Amino acid sequence: MEKTVVIAGGGWGGCAAACSARRAGARAVLLERTDMLLGTGLVGGIMQNNGRLAAALEMEALGAGELFALTDRCARHRNVSFPSHAHATLYDVGLVPGEVLRHLRSLGVEVVFQARVSGVEREGDCLQAVLCSDGRRFPADAFVDATGTAGPMANCQRYGNGCAMCVLRCPSFGGRVSLTGLCGVAEWVGEKAGGGPGAMSGSCKLHKGSLSRALQEKLERDGVAVIPLPPPLREDHLAQKACQQYAQASYRDNLVLLDTGHAKLMTPTFPLEKLRQVPGFENARYEDPYAGGKGNSLRFFAMAPRDDALRVEGVENLYCAGEKAGLLVGHTEAIVTGTLAGHNAARQLAGRPPLVLPRALAVGEAIAYVREQMATGEGRRKKYTFSGSVLWERLGQLGLGSVDCGEIAERVARTGLTGVFAE
Ligand SMILES: Cc1cc2nc3c(=O)[nH]c(=O)nc-3n(C[C@H](O)[C@H](O)[C@H](O)COP(=O)(O)OP(=O)(O)OC[C@H]3O[C@@H](n4cnc5c(N)ncnc54)[C@H](O)[C@@H]3O)c2cc1C
Structure with missing residues (x-):
């Protein structure tokens, strides 16, 4: 048997x-x-x-x-x-x-x-x-x-x-x-x-359709979009991240988006009100986690x-x-x-x-x-x-x-x- x-x-x-x-x-x-x-x-x-x-x-x-x-x-x-990553498949x-x-x-x-x-x-x-x-x-x-x-x-x-x-x-x-x-x-x-125990998951997913048409087109075409953030809008989550390979200044100073079907945002969490101040993100909403503006798993x-x-x-x-x-x-x-x-x-x-x-x-x-x-x-x-x-x-x-x-x-x-x- x-x-x-x-x-x-x-x-x-x-x-x-x-x-x-x-x-x-x-x-x-x-x-x-x-x-x-x-x-x-x-x-x-x-x-x-x-x-x-x-x-x-x-x-x-x-x-x-x-x-x-x-x-x-x-x-x-x-x-x-x-940033710092080559030949990725999504x-x-x-x-x-x-x-x-x-x-x-x-x-x-x-x-x-x-x-x-x-x-x-x-x-x-x-x-x-x-x-x-x-x-x-x-x-x-x-x-x-x-x-x-x-x-x-x-x-x-x-x-x-x-x-x-x-x-x-x-x-x-x-x-x-x-x-x-x-x-x-x-x-x-x-x-x-x-x-302190544990680590916070390092990315959130935005509903792609909630982003501007131009951003959606860029993501569909290139798979990636890097959007510089002015200093007042930056959030520093680097020490919390589960993914040490993305705990670098470029992930704090920019919004790094990847197209996996969702628009994968390479930060553990980002306050929604702040995010919506960035051109192209005026209507942004989270796909996963739903409370991505506040936390992550x-x-x-x-x-x-x-x-x-x-x-x-x-x-x-x-x-x-x-x-x-x-x-x-x-x-x-x-x-x-x-x-x-x-x-x-x-x-x-x-x-x-x-x-x-x-x-x-x-x-x-x-x-x-x-x-x-x-x-x-x-x-x-x-x-x-x-x-x-x-x-x-x-x-x-x-x-x-x-x-x-x-x-x-x-x-x-x-x-x-x-x-x-x-x-
Ligand atoms: C938001 C996020 C984004 C990520 N993005 C990437 C990425 O782009 N690329 C990458 O390489 N890695 C990424 N990772 C990391 C990667 O997903 C994980 O390291 C890896 O997939 C872990 O796989 P796992 O099977 O160990 O655990 P998990 O994916 O956690 O799977 C464990 C499974 O066990 C089940 N389970 C738990 N308890 C029980 C039980 N008692 N009985 C039965 N089932 C149970 C759960 O439901 C779950 O399905 C990401 C992680 C997160 C959280």
């Missing part, structure tokens, strides 16, 4: 884990608390900027290029540059969730919506089953915690400016519950650069202590993916860790030792480096992404920053792991 991997959380981390567990021969059951896949990815869209392209190319060579190819097919714009947030759902189902992944994990059955160090808040029970042989680190409302209330009414829709579906936490494992908490609470195979410490058959696996920000980062977590869960069921990605690869270095940094107070105040800031700088210093396809394929070949995720 096919052995089963249950994945809790249908963000990019959980979707990638489900794909790779299935590809590695397991039955994959993906439980999502809401009625849509992709979690925070529903309001994201930026791929391939800076080193994210290198990570995606490595994953392709490792045999796990399918979700990257899918976002590429759903791109509204390619090869876009914006996926269409309206198209991607449906495409991912169809892709998962075509692989045979069982996707269950409105399945909010809220309890566990454990025997010794092994997890036996997860229980949902409506009483459903899902037994399995191995599990992946991909429940993310955003919210729930009590955290946004306590450490932010209250529930900002974001796409995660906690009031309707119930807030995030951590599978690792339910197992009694003590979790890591990230900190803001200026101190808070993230990076509850990360799992884990090893480099992404196994959660203290539970034999539990792996972690996405933001759960550490202070790694981004869809690309979540797909990387999700792929490894799902693959290793399936390997465990096949009686094979787990795969650890070597540090000779950017993806292996990222997973190991973030684990090391999480153990330090200073490290927990930073965020890590292939697209900028500390991790991207480190990869450059280690000679892992190239985005040359051939060079990356050779680098992967030298590790002997070409196609490993497609086995």
